[in-house]
Amino acid sequence: MSFDADIVIAGGGLAGLSAAITANREGLSTIVLERGEYSGSKNVSGGRMYVHALSQLFPDALERAPLERPVTKETYEIYCEEGKKITFSFQHKTKNSYTILRAKFDQWLAKEAENEGVLISYTTLITNARREKDYVVIETNRGELKAPLVIDAGGITAPVSRFLGVKKLEPKTLMLGVKEVLDIKPEIPENEGEARTIMGLIGNLKGGGFVYTNKDTLSIGVTIKVESLYNSSIPSHEIVERFRESLGLSGNILEYSAHLIPYYGYDKIGKIHDKNLILVGDAAGFLINDGFNIRGMDLAIGSGIIAGKAAKKIKELNDYSRTDIYYEMLKESFVLKDMKTALRSFSVLSEEEVFTKYPKVICNVLGKLFTVTGDGKERPINVLLQESKSENVNTTKMLSDLMRLFI
Ligand SMILES: Cc1cc2nc3c(=O)[nH]c(=O)nc-3n(C[C@H](O)[C@H](O)[C@H](O)COP(=O)(O)OP(=O)(O)OC[C@H]3O[C@@H](n4cnc5c(N)ncnc54)[C@H](O)[C@@H]3O)c2cc1C
Incomplete structure (x- = not known):
């Protein structure tokens, strides 16, 4: 059987391009299929990247990549009712994250990939995928491609995995x-x-x-x-x-x-590999929102790098059902370790009170603690109990929910 490439990569975003660059460096032939006119044309991001994974891909990335600004100041603001808010800020000593504009950044990354020999086919929309005995056929608006291994880096819609019945979109996640x-x-x-x-x-x-x-x-x-x-x-x-x-x-x-x-959380990610198929980045469900950081970009790049390395091992074995190699490598990496650590905060941030009642209670408690009228101060614990009661909040549950963000 002759194939179009060792690997077909669905999607030319951060995860797909990182996988392609790594696989290409490992000596595999790679084709990236991207529906946009250029990488970044369909990507959206608030644009704060934790750069450790990017530096793994390009050790000199901080000098060369189109980064906007280093995040040197972190500010957390909790708004309560009647214009009250709690704010705290701190200065970072090290520059571990930078703001970026995705349209600019993804185009740069795609150019780097092409300079290293990666083939990217733009305006190529994946419309279906089917599995044959030992390989996958990808159907696109430009025709069909066959490959023994497909890396699905198609973002949240995970096009190939969905067409193969491996992943489905559920609103609650x-x-x-x-x-x-x-x-x-x-x-x-x-x-x-x-x-x-x-x-x-x-x-x-x-x-x-x-x-x-x-x-x-x-x-x-x-x-x-x-x-x-x-x-x-x-x-x-x-x-x-x-x-x-x-x-x-x-x-x-x-x-x-x-x-x-x-927004799956570690325990609900579902399949991230299948026979002839590896899922990376958003397609796999790799996102962390723990109340302090939104992280998808470093997980996309990190999982892409690991997928590229795993692909090499799978090819050496000449057994494309052995995509579990990717999972084993991922378990040892920051991607799954950090997803696992963030699991508790996923469950806390599913509670409605965290966004509605808790900020009010905290604001009111702080407001009273900072106020002196000469009428005699209440003990802080009593203030907390009174304010929780007036918002119909169970104090023990609130404290335990807030603790769960830290433990
Ligand atoms: C509003 C917002 C703010 C965010 N803020 C942050 C942040 O501050 N920090 C952070 O780290 N993360 C943030 N994220 C998450 C981050 O943007 C994603 O986790 C990251 O972009 C995932 O990269 P990816 O390569 O997996 O997917 P994408 O970037 O979505 O790339 C997927 C690619 O696949 C292509 N594609 C899709 N379907 C097809 C198809 N059928 N055929 C061909 N090509 C296809 C798309 O065109 C796209 O280029 C934010 C996300 C949003 C929406």
């Missing part, structure tokens, strides 16, 4: 991400940047928001659990608008985009 790029130049030095993580400005929806500083613009956006949109009184197209207005940001909108985000 999805988040909606909506992002805008605003024409507002940050008034801070070029070598500094800020990431704001914001809770409590999207009504009773389960989710949060962010504001990141780019070189000359701001990226703002919200991420919301899809199931919480069902009973929402706020139309989904208005959520980011209201969020922007609440923050008092009024620049021109240069870019608007909405995208689904996987």
